[in-house]
Amino acid sequence: MEDTALQAAEQLLGGLPPSPAVWCSGLRKRYGRRTAVDGVSFTVGRGEVVGLLGPNGAGKTSVIKMLLGLVRPDAGEVLLLGRPGRDPASRERVGYLPELFRYQPWLSAAEVLAVHVRLARASVPAEEQRQALALVGLADRAGDRVNGFSKGMQQRLGLAVALVARPELVVLDEPTSALDPLGRADVRDLVLSLKARGVAVLLNSHLIGEVERVCDRVVILDKGRVAASGSLAELLGQRELRLRLGAVNAAAEARLAATGSLHRSGDEFTVVLPAEDDGSTVPGLITDLVGLGVQVHAVEPGRISLEERLLGILRHEEEQR
Structure with a gap:
C-alpha cells in the first residue's frame, strides 16, 4: 500500500514543471543602521536570463550574496534549483563569478580550474576542464601562471571557473568589468549559448546595452527595493x-x-x-x-x-x- 502511494506521489511530482532556478521572497538585510535590502522578491526560470539592474548601493551584490549563502538574510526565503538556500547541496549545481576575486598567483590557469573542481566535489575530466578554458579564450594559456595575466584574462579565467562544473544556474556579478569590447561580445555570446543549453543566468551588470541584448527579464533595484521588474517587452513596450x-x-x-x-x-x-x-x-x-x-x-x-x-x-x- 505504501509503495503504491509512493509511486503515485512520484508520478504526480514527475508531471509538474521544474522549480525555478532561483526563487526568493521577502529578502531583507541590515548592516548596522543601514538597510541594504528591503523585501526583495523575484524568480529566475530554468533557461532564463535575468538582469539585475540599479545604481551603486542599490543592494544588487547583497542580494546575490544572500542567494548564494554568503550572507545570512535577516528575513526572507531562498530556493535554488528547488532546494532551500540554507542547504549547502542547493549550490552544488551553481556557478558563480563574483565582482571581486583573486586567484593564487603561483597557480596556472589549468591548476586554478582543477582546485575549484575539487572544492566543488565535482567529477570533471581534464579534457572537459580544457574545454572550459577554450570556451573563454584561454586554451593557449592553460599552463601559464595567473600572476602573468591581465585583468581581462583573469576575468575570463573567473568565467571558466564559474562554468567548469556543469552548472544549471550561473550567477555573474559584473562579468564584463575588465573586458575590452571584443571580450564583452564574447561574454554576450557565452550567455546566449548557456541559455540555449537550458542553463539559467542571473546577470548583474552596469552595461545596460549588454543587458538589453541578452536578458529575457529585468529586475530593477533602488535603495534595496524592487523598483520595477518584467520582461523587456513589458518594460520597453x-x-x-x-x-x-x-x-x-x-x-x-x-x-x-x-x-x-x-x-x-x-x-x-x-x-x-x-x-x-x-x-x-x-x-x-x-x-x-x-x-x-x-x-x-x-x-x-x-x-x-x-x-x-x-x-x-x-x-x-x-x-x-
Missing part, C-alpha cells in the same frame, strides 16, 4: 515614431498630438504610438499629414531604450520619496 516634417501648420500639429504624446524640436517630431495599435496608425497618420499639406522628409520607428526606462523609473522613485 512604449513605441515611438520619429518624423522630420516641413510646413507643419496648427491642424497638422493637432493631428500629431491626437495620435499620442508629442514632443517637438524644430522640424523633428516624436510621437508615442498607442499600445493598442494594429498597424494602421502610422499609414493613417502619414496620409492625413500629406493631406494637410505637410512635407514628410523622414519617418523612423523607434522604441524607448532600457537606459531611458531605467532612468525614468529611478527618477520617479526619487520623486515619490
Whole structure:
C-alpha cells in the first residue's frame, strides 16, 4: 500500500514543471543602521536570463550574496534549483563569478580550474576542464601562471571557473568589468549559448546595452527595493515614431498630438504610438499629414531604450520619496 502511494506521489511530482532556478521572497538585510535590502522578491526560470539592474548601493551584490549563502538574510526565503538556500547541496549545481576575486598567483590557469573542481566535489575530466578554458579564450594559456595575466584574462579565467562544473544556474556579478569590447561580445555570446543549453543566468551588470541584448527579464533595484521588474517587452513596450516634417501648420500639429504624446524640436517630431495599435496608425497618420499639406522628409520607428526606462523609473522613485 505504501509503495503504491509512493509511486503515485512520484508520478504526480514527475508531471509538474521544474522549480525555478532561483526563487526568493521577502529578502531583507541590515548592516548596522543601514538597510541594504528591503523585501526583495523575484524568480529566475530554468533557461532564463535575468538582469539585475540599479545604481551603486542599490543592494544588487547583497542580494546575490544572500542567494548564494554568503550572507545570512535577516528575513526572507531562498530556493535554488528547488532546494532551500540554507542547504549547502542547493549550490552544488551553481556557478558563480563574483565582482571581486583573486586567484593564487603561483597557480596556472589549468591548476586554478582543477582546485575549484575539487572544492566543488565535482567529477570533471581534464579534457572537459580544457574545454572550459577554450570556451573563454584561454586554451593557449592553460599552463601559464595567473600572476602573468591581465585583468581581462583573469576575468575570463573567473568565467571558466564559474562554468567548469556543469552548472544549471550561473550567477555573474559584473562579468564584463575588465573586458575590452571584443571580450564583452564574447561574454554576450557565452550567455546566449548557456541559455540555449537550458542553463539559467542571473546577470548583474552596469552595461545596460549588454543587458538589453541578452536578458529575457529585468529586475530593477533602488535603495534595496524592487523598483520595477518584467520582461523587456513589458518594460520597453512604449513605441515611438520619429518624423522630420516641413510646413507643419496648427491642424497638422493637432493631428500629431491626437495620435499620442508629442514632443517637438524644430522640424523633428516624436510621437508615442498607442499600445493598442494594429498597424494602421502610422499609414493613417502619414496620409492625413500629406493631406494637410505637410512635407514628410523622414519617418523612423523607434522604441524607448532600457537606459531611458531605467532612468525614468529611478527618477520617479526619487520623486515619490
